[in-house]
Amino acid sequence: MSKTDIRSLTQEEMKVFVTEIGEKPFRGKQIYQWLHEKQVTSFDEMTNLSAKLRERLKETAALTVLKEVTVQTSALDGTKKYLFELEDGNMVESVLMRYHHGNSVCISSQAGCRMGCRFCASTLLGLSRNLYPSEMLDQIYAIQKATGERVSHLVVMGTGEPFDNFESLCRMIELLCSPEGLNISHRNITVSTCGIVPKIYEFADRNPQVTLAISLHSPNDTMRRELMPIANKYSMDELMEAARYYTRTTGRRITFEYSLVKGVNDKKEHAQELISRVKGMNCHINLIPVNPIKERDFEQSTQNNVAAFKHILERQHIQVTVRREMGRDIQAACGQLRKSYKERSGDE
Numbered sequence: 001m002s003k004t005d006i007r008s009l010t011q012e013e014m015k016v017f018v019t020e021i022g023e024k025p026f027r028g029k030q031i032y033q034w035l036h037e038k039q040v041t042s043f044d045e046m047t048n049l050s051a052k053l054r055e056r057l058k059e060t061a062a063l064t065v066l067k068e069v070t071v072q073t074s075a076l077d078g079t080k081k082y083l084f085e086l087e088d089g090n091m092v093e094s095v096l097m098r099y100h101h102g103n104s105v106c107i108s109s110q111a112g113c114r115m116g117c118r119f120c121a122s123t124l125l126g127l128s129r130n131l132y133p134s135e136m137l138d139q140i141y142a143i144q145k146a147t148g149e150r151v152s153h154l155v156v157m158g159t160g161e162p163f164d165n166f167e168s169l170c171r172m173i174e175l176l177c178s179p180e181g182l183n184i185s186h187r188n189i190t191v192s193t194c195g196i197v198p199k200i201y202e203f204a205d206r207n208p209q210v211t212l213a214i215s216l217h218s219p220n221d222t223m224r225r226e227l228m229p230i231a232n233k234y235s236m237d238e239l240m241e242a243a244r245y246y247t248r249t250t251g252r253r254i255t256f257e258y259s260l261v262k263g264v265n266d267k268k269e270h271a272q273e274l275i276s277r278v279k280g281m282n283c284h285i286n287l288i289p290v291n292p293i294k295e296r297d298f299e300q301s302t303q304n305n306v307a308a309f310k311h312i313l314e315r316q317h318i319q320v321t322v323r324r325e326m327g328r329d330i331q332a333a334c335g336q337l338r339k340s341y342k343e344r345s346g347d348e
């Protein structure tokens, strides 16, 4: 019999679960608080439950616990990059970034990824499996525990495509924002997608307070198809229509991520074409000088090209920023640490 993944249960489900094992519903709330507010990693820490109940929980429920494999701290900006091992031996990466507005954690939503974006290290070994809601939360909880500092912001921009693990993503958000849990505001959460169009509509309807970021990286279909296989499935027209629906329905500004690759998508005409795509939209463009990975020969745009690209957008009153590179010295870009670790341990 498989055990219940107890940290993935909502409060309502927890009440049902405890009732089924012969307890009063209020125990459900207590257990929920232990798991999400106090973030314990064992049933024995739940000291206001009887020894009998704790034993019953051990028999019927599983508590996912991440093992910290490595942690690297950037000497440049204090960014910390964690490599965690899941119960089944899979590895995931998470990053802690310290900003003046609070601590932000970037989590992985899948072990590996099947989206195949050409410039991305996370997808090189394919998808291993989806993460459970508990395993996404555990990344945040483990970092909070390790640092003793509160996490106030979440970005789902680590390894994996969150909309390819949609139900677990939505459940994780619900748990994270619950008052009996970490009580993070929806507005402090950003989810980044490579552009799975039907899920953008669904997400707008279900999580209207969350910030959505869309990985665009190109101003037209031809180029986008070369960089991102998902573009063969959904055209840019369809993607932009979904983005407009998102801003209309939620009233929230959308972010477009645009990684600048030298000589590929960083020319003046690309900036012009991008303007024609986003003009009039409630959006913000985040330019990311591409992080070169050794398996591909993409080069980072020069600082001059990045500045020129930005300037063209600004002249047309498009809101644009260049992403501050955090943790550059510790390979904080997607998937690099996990991959190099797997290679070192001959696990390919």
Ligand code: SAH
Pocket: 115, 117, 119, 120, 121, 156, 157, 158, 159, 160, 161, 162, 192, 193, 194, 195, 213, 214, 215, 216, 257, 259, 288, 289, 290, 291, 292, 293, 333, 334
């Ligand atoms: N799968 C999601 C979220 C993960 S990646 C998505 O595609 O949006 C987070 C962001 O980093 C995405 O915009 C992704 O395209 C970008 N990215 C991946 N590898 C990169 C690299 N080597 N250099 C710069 N940006 C990269």
